Amino acid sequence: RAISNCVNxxxxxxxxxxxxxxxxxxxxxxxxxxxxxxxxxxxxxxxGIFIAIxxxxxxxxFYSENHDSWQTHLASWxxxxxxxxxPIFKEEYVKFDDVEFRxxxxxxxxxxxxxxxxxxxxxxxxxxxxxxxxxxxxxxNSGHYQFPLFKGKVRPRIIKDLQHCDx
Numbered sequence: 115r116a117i118s119n120c121v122n123x124x125x126x127x128x129x130x131x132x133x134x135x136x137x138x139x140x141x142x143x144x145x146x147x148x149x150x151x152x153x154x155x156x157x158x159x160x161x162g163i164f165i166a167i168x169x170x171x172x173x174x175x176f177y178s179e180n181h182d183s184w185q186t187h188l189a190s191w192x193x194x195x196x197x198x199x200x201p202i203f204k205e206e207y208v209k210f211d212d213v214e215f216r217x218x219x220x221x222x223x224x225x226x227x228x229x230x231x232x233x234x235x236x237x238x239x240x241x242x243x244x245x246x247x248x249x250x251x252x253x254x255n256s257g258h259y260q261f262p263l264f265k266g267k268v269r270p271r272i273i274k275d276l277q278h279c280d281x
Contacts, residue, residue, distance in 0.1 A: 158199045170213070189205045227240040
């Protein structure tokens with residue numbers, strides 16, 4: 115409390131106060147890598163059980179014939195005390211090491227609805243989004259973000275377009 119009082123007195127917040135954006139403190143380092151997670155969904159259109167499957171694109175191996183399960187990640191460990199239409203996941207960050215900088219690199223987040231019936235469990239394609247991981251000039255898009263979800267399944271044409279995107 116004493117520290118916050120000193121900060122407030124010594125560095126008062128004024129209309130022209132500028133903050134340091136640490137996103138641009140250091141360029142991306144392939145040796146250091148980066149971390150990514152899906153920590154939840156917000157304001158889902160209906161109550162249900164939803165999970166997130168995500169992978170890097172390119173190469174988007176989850177959607178290729180040469181599927182590599184080691185490059186596909188899952189967010190499904192629920193905080194059961196979270197709201198049904200805004201579920202929170204408890205997964206830790208996934209560390210990506212030795213990933214080459216590519217301005218078009220993104221994480222494809224595939225949202226699946228878990229449906230249980232007498233026949234058993236089914237994962238139904240529900241929605242998806244793409245999360246750009248780098249700025250065009252070599253920095254990580256670090257921070258916490260909300261992204262819109264696009265209804266339906268991820269179409270191969272969209273993945274291909276994203277992998278050859280210039281901006």
